[in-house]
Amino acid sequence: MGKPKNQTHIIRKLMPYVLYTLIPLALLHYYTYISPRCYIQIAHKRLKTTAASDSITPPVQGKAAELKNQPRCDYFDGHWVQTIAKPLYNGTSCGTIKWAQNCMINGRPDTGYLYWQWQPKDNRCPAPVFDASVFLGIIKNKHIAFIGDSLARNQLESLICLLSTASKPELVYQGGDDLKFRRWVFYEYNVTLSSLWSQYLVKGIDRNQSKGIDHNTLYFDTPNEKWASELDQIDIVVFHNGHWFVQKAIYYGEGNQLLGCNFPQESNCTELNFYDAFRKALRTSLKEVTKRFIKSDKAVVVATFTLAHFEGDWDKFGTCLRTEPYKEGDVEMQDLEKNMRKAAIEEVATAVKDVKEVAGGLRIGALDVTKLTFLRPDGHPGPYMFPNPFANGKEGVMNDCMHWCLPGPIDTWNAILLELMKRWKDE
Template sequence: MGKTQHQNLIRKLIPCVLYTLIPLAVLHYYRYISPRCSVPTADKRLESTATTDSITPLVQEQEAEVKNLSWWDYSEGHWVQTRLEPLYNCTSCEAIKLGQNCMLNGRSDTGYLYWQWQPKDTRCPPPVFDASLFLRIIRNKHLAFIGGSIARNQLESLICLLSTGSKPELVYKDSDEHKFRRWVFYEYNATIWSFWTQFFVEGIQYNQSKGINHNTLYLDTPNEKWASELDKIDIVVFSSGRWFAQKAIYYGEGNQLLGCNFPQENNCTDFNFFDAFRKAVRTSLKEVTKRFYKSDKAVVVANYTFAHFEGEWNEFATCPKTEPYKDGDAEMPYLENEMRKSAIEEVAMAVKDVKEMGGRLKIETLDVTKLTFLRRDAHPGPYMFPNPFANGIKEKVQNDCVHWCLPGPIDTWNAILLQLMKRWKDE
C-alpha cells in the first residue's frame, strides 16, 4: 500500500473511531452522574447470589436444619454485606414518596443498598422476599397499614416489592395522597390499604397555627377511621410510636383526665408517654380481639424504629454515616428499649386473651427495633429533596434522619412479615 493510500485510509478511519467512542463516553458519563436505577435481570440476581454470597446453598442448608423449629427469631442479628441488587429501584416503582426516593434525589453513594440481615441464630436463613408467594398468601384478602409516616414508609416498600410480581392499581387516594390510599392487585384480588392514624386512638393533633401546642388523646377509644373499616380487613399492621413523644394531654374511659406528659407547663398529673403508647396499643388490640378472636384474621404490631440525628435537623451532615453500626459500636437508648418492651408485652397479653377465649386470631410482633437501630446509614438525610447540593454545599439544609430510603432496610421488614405469614399459612 502506497503512502498516499495509507493516509487516505487513516482519514476514513478517524471519523468511524470518533463516532464509536463518543457514544461510549456519553454512556460512561451518565453512568456515574445519573441515579443508579437499573433493575437486574433474574439471571444476574442468581449469578450474583451464586458467585459472591453463596446465599442459595446457605439458605437451603439452614432451612433443612430448622425444619422442626416452630419459628425463626429475626429480632437479633447483624447486617452483612451482599452484592444482591434490590428488587426495585428509584424509577421502577411509582409508589415511593419523593422524600424517600434517595437515588432519584441525587444520593450518589449506594453502599446502603447492599446489606442483608443475618439472624443471630445462624440456623435461621436471612429473610428473603418473594413477591409471588406474598401475593398468593394475601389472595382474596385485605391488608391494612395503620399508623403514621413509618407505617406509610413500610407500605410503600411493600407495594414496590409486590410490583415485581404483579402490577397494582391505585384505586383510591384522599386529598393528601400519602395518607389514605388503597391499591388492588387484580390478578390476585388482593387489596392493600393505608390509614393515617398515628396514635391508633381518637385524638386532636397539635396545630400551631390555631394556637394548639399539644396533642389531646383519648386512649380508650379506637380511631374511627380504621375501626369503622375493620370488618373488611383480614391482616392489620399497626406501626407507630415516635408521635407519642410529643406534648400531649391524655383522657381515659369516660373521658376522665389521666394527665399529661408536660406537667411543669400545664399543671396536671404526670402521665408519661410510655404508658400512653402502651395503653393505645392495648386499646387497639382489644378492639380487634373482641371482634375477631374466633376468626382466622391476623394482627401485627411493628416495633419502635430509630432516628439517627447527630446534630440539629437543619445542619449539614446530620446523619452522614455510610455503613451500619457493628455489634458493640453503640447501645440502644433507653427510650427505644422501653417502647419496644411495651409493644412486646401488650402483644403477649393479647395472645393470652385470645388463647383463653379459645380463639384463632393471630397476633404477632414485628420486632425490627434492633434491626433499624444498626442502620444509621440508610436515612434520606438531605436527599429528602431533589439535588440539595446542586448549587454547592450549604451550612443549613433540612435532613430526614427518621424515615428510610427506598429501596433500603425497610424492605427487610416486609421480608420478615412474609416469614410470619408463611408460618400462619403452614399452621
C-alpha cells in the same frame, strides 16, 4: 419546676419528630399512610411394615415433621452482612415511592447501603428473602391495612414496590390531607393494600395554635374511628406508630376521666409519660381488633419502634451521612428505644394471651424491627430527601434521618413479615 434530667434528654432526642410537624418544607408530607407460608408439597410417607407384623404405623404428617426438625428462627436478633444480591426494584420501577424517600432519583451518589442482608444470629436460620409471588399467594383475596404514622406508610410503599415485581398494582383511591388515605389493588390476586393515617391510633384532637391550644387531646378508651370503621373489610392489620407521643398532650380515659398529661409542670396535672401513653393507645387498639376478630382467621401485626439517626443536633442541621451499618457493639441502644420496644412487645404478648384463653383464631404478632433498624444509620435519605440537595451549597441543608430510602433496609421488614406469615400458616 424543671423537667428531670433524664426526661429532658429523652424529649430532646425525640424532638426531630416535632420538627417534622412544624417546618412545612421539611417532613410535613411524611404521612402514613401481611398470611403465612405457601403450601409446600410434602408427600406423606407410608412407613414400611416389618415381617413380624402386619400392622401399619400411622404416617407422620409432612408439615409437622418439617416444623419439628427445623429451628424456630428468631429473625429479630442478628447482624448485617454484605451481599452482592441486587435490590428487587429501583427508583423508577414501581411508580409508588414517595419522592422524599426516593434516594436514587434524588441523586444519592453511593449505593453501598443497598448491598446488605440481615442474617439471624442462629446461623441455621436462612437470611429472610422476599418472594413476591409467595407473598401474593398467601394473601390472595385478602385486604391488608397499614395503620399508623409516616413509617407505616414507608413500609407499605416498600411492600407495594416489592410485590410489583410479580404483579402490577392499581391505585384505586387516594384522599385526605396530603393523601393520608390510599388504596391499591392487585387484581390478578384480588389483593388490596391500604394506608390509613392514625398517628395516635386512638381518638385524638390535634393542637390548634391559631386558637391558642398548644397541646393534643387523646382519649384512650376510644379507637380512632377512621380505621376502626374499616375493620370489617380488613383481613390483616399492621400497626406502626409511637413517634407523635412526644408532643404535649392531655389524656382522658373511660367516661372522659382525666388521666393526666405529659407536661405537668405547665398545666398542673398528674404526669403520664409518653411511654405509658403509647402503651395505653396500643392496648386500646389491640383490644378493639381482638374483640371484633377473636374467632376469625384474621391477623394483626405490631411493628416495634424505630428511631432516627441524627448525628449532631437536629435543630442545627444534624446529618446521617454514614455509608455502612453499625457493627454490634459500636453503639448502645438507649432507654428510649428499649422502653418503646418493650411496651409494644408486652402489649402484643397480653393480646396473644387473651386470644388463647378463649381458643380464638385471630393471629397476633410483633414485627420486632427495632434492632435491625437501629444498626442501619446509612439507610436514611439524609439530604437526599430533595433532588440535588447541594446545588446551592452545603450550608443549611435539611436531612431526613428518620424515614428509609426505597429500596433500602425497610424492605427487610417485609421479608421478615413474610416469614412470620409463613410460620402462622404452617402452624
